Amino acid sequence: MSVLVFVELDEGTLKASSLEAVYYGSKVAEKLNTSVTAIALGEASQDALAQAGRFGAQKVLHASNAQLNEGNTVAYASAVAEAANQEGSTVIVLAKSSLGDAMAARLAGKLKAGLAANVIDLPDLSNGFRVKRSIYTGKAFAYTELTADKKILAIKKNTLTPEESDATAPVETFQPTLNEADFGTIKVTNVEKATGDVLLPEADLVVSAGRGLKGPENWGIVEDLAQALGAATACSKPVSDLDWRPHHEHVGQTGIKVSPNLYIACGISGAIQHLAGVNSSKVIVVINKDPEAPFFKSADYGIVGDVFDVLPRLTKAVKEGV
Amino acid sequence: MKILVCVTSVPDTTTKITFTDNNTKLNKAGVQFITGPYDDYALSRAVELKEQTGGTVTVLNVGEADAEPVIRKCLAIGADDAIRVNADPTDAYFVAEQIAAIAKENQYDLIMMGRETIDYNGGQVHGIVGEMLGIPSISPVMKLAISGNTAQITREIEGGKEELEANLPLVLGCQEPIADWKIPNMRGIMSARTKPLKVVEPTGTDKLTQVASYELPAPRGACKMIPADEAETLIKLLRTEAKVL
Numbered sequence: 001m002s003v004l005v006f007v008e009l010d011e012g013t014l015k016a017s018s019l020e021a022v023y024y025g026s027k028v029a030e031k032l033n034t035s036v037t038a039i040a041l042g043e044a045s046q047d048a049l050a051q052a053g054r055f056g057a058q059k060v061l062h063a064s065n066a067q068l069n070e071g072n073t074v075a076y077a078s079a080v081a082e083a084a085n086q087e088g089s090t091v092i093v094l095a096k097s098s099l100g101d102a103m104a105a106r107l108a109g110k111l112k113a114g115l116a117a118n119v120i121d122l123p124d125l126s127n128g129f130r131v132k133r134s135i136y137t138g139k140a141f142a143y144t145e146l147t148a149d150k151k152i153l154a155i156k157k158n159t160l161t162p163e164e165s166d167a168t169a170p171v172e173t174f175q176p177t178l179n180e181a182d183f184g185t186i187k188v189t190n191v192e193k194a195t196g197d198v199l200l201p202e203a204d205l206v207v208s209a210g211r212g213l214k215g216p217e218n219w220g221i222v223e224d225l226a227q228a229l230g231a232a233t234a235c236s237k238p239v240s241d242l243d244w245r246p247h248h249e250h251v252g253q254t255g256i257k258v259s260p261n262l263y264i265a266c267g268i269s270g271a272i273q274h275l276a277g278v279n280s281s282k283v284i285v286v287i288n289k290d291p292e293a294p295f296f297k298s299a300d301y302g303i304v305g306d307v308f309d310v311l312p313r314l315t316k317a318v319k320e321g322v
Numbered sequence: 323m324k325i326l327v328c329v330t331s332v333p334d335t336t337t338k339i340t341f342t343d344n345n346t347k348l349n350k351a352g353v354q355f356i357t358g359p360y361d362d363y364a365l366s367r368a369v370e371l372k373e374q375t376g377g378t379v380t381v382l383n384v385g386e387a388d389a390e391p392v393i394r395k396c397l398a399i400g401a402d403d404a405i406r407v408n409a410d411p412t413d414a415y416f417v418a419e420q421i422a423a424i425a426k427e428n429q430y431d432l433i434m435m436g437r438e439t440i441d442y443n444g445g446q447v448h449g450i451v452g453e454m455l456g457i458p459s460i461s462p463v464m465k466l467a468i469s470g471n472t473a474q475i476t477r478e479i480e481g482g483k484e485e486l487e488a489n490l491p492l493v494l495g496c497q498e499p500i501a502d503w504k505i506p507n508m509r510g511i512m513s514a515r516t517k518p519l520k521v522v523e524p525t526g527t528d529k530l531t532q533v534a535s536y537e538l539p540a541p542r543g544a545c546k547m548i549p550a551d552e553a554e555t556l557i558k559l560l561r562t563e564a565k566v567l
Binding site for chain 1 (some may be wrong): 443448453464480481486533539550554
């Protein structure tokens with residue numbers, strides 16, 4: 001028995017969500033009185049891999065094959081399943097992400113493992129293996145019993161606040177059996193990625209705006225505040241439907257679900273579908289000129305005012321270090 | 323081309339969720355059930371592909387009898403026939419196994435479904451089905467074109483999108499804007515009544531997860547209102563009181 005954590009690499013470092021997964025995995029291992037191993041796939045520096053040790057991994061397995069740089073989920077799942085078998089891992093932890101979701105599913109199919117997604121707390125082992133997970137897009141929680149021998153937990157951001165130590169973990173070379181056929185099945189022909197922005201699912205701070213901004217030409221005031229805070233920008237569904245902002249910024253029941261420390265909603269009335277995607281944020285701020293906007297009922301702080309007046313003032317205050 | 327579209331029957335997106343029986347069951351009283359919004363996108367694109375290239379669209383639901391109005395609506399939108407696996411769909415692996423069993427029998431070129439259901443939000447079934455069938459699974463798919471045996475796909479990734487090519491057969495988890503939702507017309511509604519809906523029993527597999535109980539989130543405290551002409555105070559409070567900056 002051991003815990004295995006799959007970690008994702010992002011331009012040479014481990015993604016923040018993966019470091020949280022490592023920390024989570026180390027806490028699960030403590031509860032199970034066993035060890036925790038991290039596994040990274042693709043080329044990475046020793047410095048990058050060492051981060052896993054500081055967040056609780058006792059060992060890091062590294063498959064450095066360049067073929068694994070592209071995140072081919074079929075090959076990835078095979079490699080992680082092989083590592084799980086080698087380590088005798090009965091619990092596999094991943095961070096919820098585009099790659100993590102795909103991996104978790106393929107792994108569950110491969111290992112016949114019970115899978116809980118959107119896990120938001122450590123497992124309760126007092127009576128079986130029970131986890132709390134977010135369902136109905138944050139409108140409810142389910143206490144889910146994992147009854148299979150092998151268990152996969154895909155954790156939501158901000159499940160735990162990771163603590164960094166100065167511990168180190170040995171990095172061992174891992175050589176998975178790679179099936180050449182797996183690499184021919186899907187060919188990536190083009191990638192378009194916003195550069196320099198804080199990625200929304202990973203963001204601790206999010207500034208989001210809705211139709212109250214009146215048009216895409218006005219987004220500058222949203223971006224200015226986000227930039228001053230080091231936040232990601234997001235939008236409501238009508239805004240993405242109108243093509244004012246790209247779909248990957250749409251937050252809500254049918255868009256991205258976020259759970260940042262701070263969610264600032266500007267000119268968003270707060271339909272139940274929008275709220276569902278953001279209600280696990282630690283602190284919610286709502287700025288709207290309509291005092292009857294339903295979002296105020298779900299907010300921690302509110303300002304009834306015109307976003308065109310309020311946002312520049314907030315940006316100025318952040319820059320001046322108020 | 324043979325397309326299988328897997329759909330779920332879920333509470334309407336505006337539903338306020340509550341539970342009964344000591345928080346062990348969803349309170350279905352007064353709740354309107356709809357096709358999973360993401361599944362609606364998958365179905366709409368499948369019907370468009372059928373119209374363009376010919377072939378068939380079969381709708382599959384793993385669910386109990388109360389899901390049939392949702393299945394009929396899918397038939398009214400343009401699916402040719404439907405299969406319902408008579409079971410309560412609470413475990414992703416179990417649901418995937420039912421889909422894979424039907425897929426093995428019928429050899430579909432495409433197996434499409436929503437990127438996730440809006441009840442359990444697992445987003446896992448397409449990947450498990452792909453693994454069970456030994457074929458690629460791709461999600462979330464925003465754009466899909468087929469030429470010959472090849473699919474051209476645009477997939478959303480964090481902060482952007484990725485264009486891919488893959489050979490059929492494939493399993494796809496879909497989302498907007500892959501197609502516009504279709505609304506059934508009267509002719510479709512009438513013809514849906516006579517289209518075949520086959521009910522089959524599930525293949526016997528133990529579920530690997532089960533929900534012991536449900537819980538609602540604790541309500542947030544009262545909202546602290548800040549006058550607009552003192553907006554700067556908000557930043558101060560976020561630093562000193564909420565400690566999130």
